[in-house]
Amino acid sequence: xxxxxxxxxEAALDAAYERFRDLDDGVVVEDVPAxxxxxxxxxxxxxxxxxxxxxxxxxxxxxxxxxxxSKAFVYALVCQEIGHDAVLERxxxxxxxxxxxxxxxxxxxxxxxMNPMVNAGAIAATGLAPGESRxxxxxxxxxxxxRFAGRDLAVDDAVYRSESQANQRNEGLxxxxxxxxxxxxxxxxxxxxxxxxxxLLVDARDLAVMGVTLANGGVNPLTREQVVDAPIARDTVxxxxxxxxxxxSGEWLFExxxxxxxxxxGGIVMVSPGKGAVGTFSPxxxxxxxxxxGRRACSHLARSLGLDLFASR
Ligand code: GLN
Numbered sequence: 001x002x003x004x005x006x007x008x009x010e011a012a013l014d015a016a017y018e019r020f021r022d023l024d025d026g027v028v029v030e031d032v033p034a035x036x037x038x039x040x041x042x043x044x045x046x047x048x049x050x051x052x053x054x055x056x057x058x059x060x061x062x063x064x065x066x067x068x069x070s071k072a073f074v075y076a077l078v079c080q081e082i083g084h085d086a087v088l089e090r091x092x093x094x095x096x097x098x099x100x101x102x103x104x105x106x107x108x109x110x111x112x113x114m115n116p117m118v119n120a121g122a123i124a125a126t127g128l129a130p131g132e133s134r135x136x137x138x139x140x141x142x143x144x145x146x147r148f149a150g151r152d153l154a155v156d157d158a159v160y161r162s163e164s165q166a167n168q169r170n171e172g173l174x175x176x177x178x179x180x181x182x183x184x185x186x187x188x189x190x191x192x193x194x195x196x197x198x199x200l201l202v203d204a205r206d207l208a209v210m211g212v213t214l215a216n217g218g219v220n221p222l223t224r225e226q227v228v229d230a231p232i233a234r235d236t237v238x239x240x241x242x243x244x245x246x247x248x249s250g251e252w253l254f255e256x257x258x259x260x261x262x263x264x265x266g267g268i269v270m271v272s273p274g275k276g277a278v279g280t281f282s283p284x285x286x287x288x289x290x291x292x293x294g295r296r297a298c299s300h301l302a303r304s305l306g307l308d309l310f311a312s313r
Pocket of ligand 1: 163
């Protein structure tokens with residue numbers, strides 16, 4: 001199937017935005033000082049379909065740092081570079097059932113990180129970026145993420161510095177991976193690249209463009225560039241399905257039924273293969289770190305646009 005017609009999509013966006021814009025459950029992340037300042041009332045919703053048609057509501061052009069959502073696209077980029085089997089050897093595809101920064105993601109299977117959407121596995125994936133130097137590897141990451149977005153993404157220096165100064169947990173995860181022989185490259189250099197990738201500025205509309213590139217066989221429908229091959233886009237969406245919403249991935253699949261990835265600054269990207277993608281931004285989070293309004297808006301859109309993978313009609 002395909003998405004409903006233009007007017008129905010517009011009406012669904014209106015409803016998803018209007019119904020949840022006053023919902024004030026949840027709290028802005030506190031751990032990162034530069035993120036704690038975010039205006040809790042911001043709310044943006046965007047949808048881009050595989051033909052490149054765009055729909056935006058509210059603060060869909062307000063920029064924020066991509067955070068964990070970068071994990072999905074870096075995973076796709078390194079899979080494209082070294083291949084499905086080689087990546088699977090370095091990082092698994094099963095949910096951890098524990099928070100995203102947990103060390104259990106490493107200790108489960110002799111240091112083999114359980115999945116690329118929690119910090120341990122994401123750091124391992126970032127370590128697979130090719131290049132001779134830190135600068136070349138960063139260039140690979142930022143250029144690849146920018147191709148997904150269809151524009152040149154830039155780092156928010158204040159957030160990057162703030163996260164770098166309190167990065168002991170991620171550094172610990174990286175050193176532990178290295179100790180298990182599970183990390184390519186120098187551990188602290190890899191964490192630095194990971195922290196930079198998390199600090200890239202995007203808006204909800206960028207997330208929808210990045211997501212629709214995965215929904216569209218790896219081709220960005222706005223730039224028409226093939227960013228990754230279709231099987232790699234498919235693999236990435238498959239991993240999001242089981243792991244994209246941290247330890248709430250099962251609940252998300254049950255309630256929403258569409259693959260998605262969240263980040264602690266309040267973004268969500270939701271990917272509907274062959275149809276389109278939704279990007280949302282609202283900084284108030286639930287206790288797993290997922291945006292409360294974003295989740296409600298995604299759930300509403302999944303239902304009203306017929307995106308639920310498991311619904312037969
Ligand atoms: N930069 C954050 C971290 O590594 C990203 C976490 C997230 O968005 N869940 O802890």
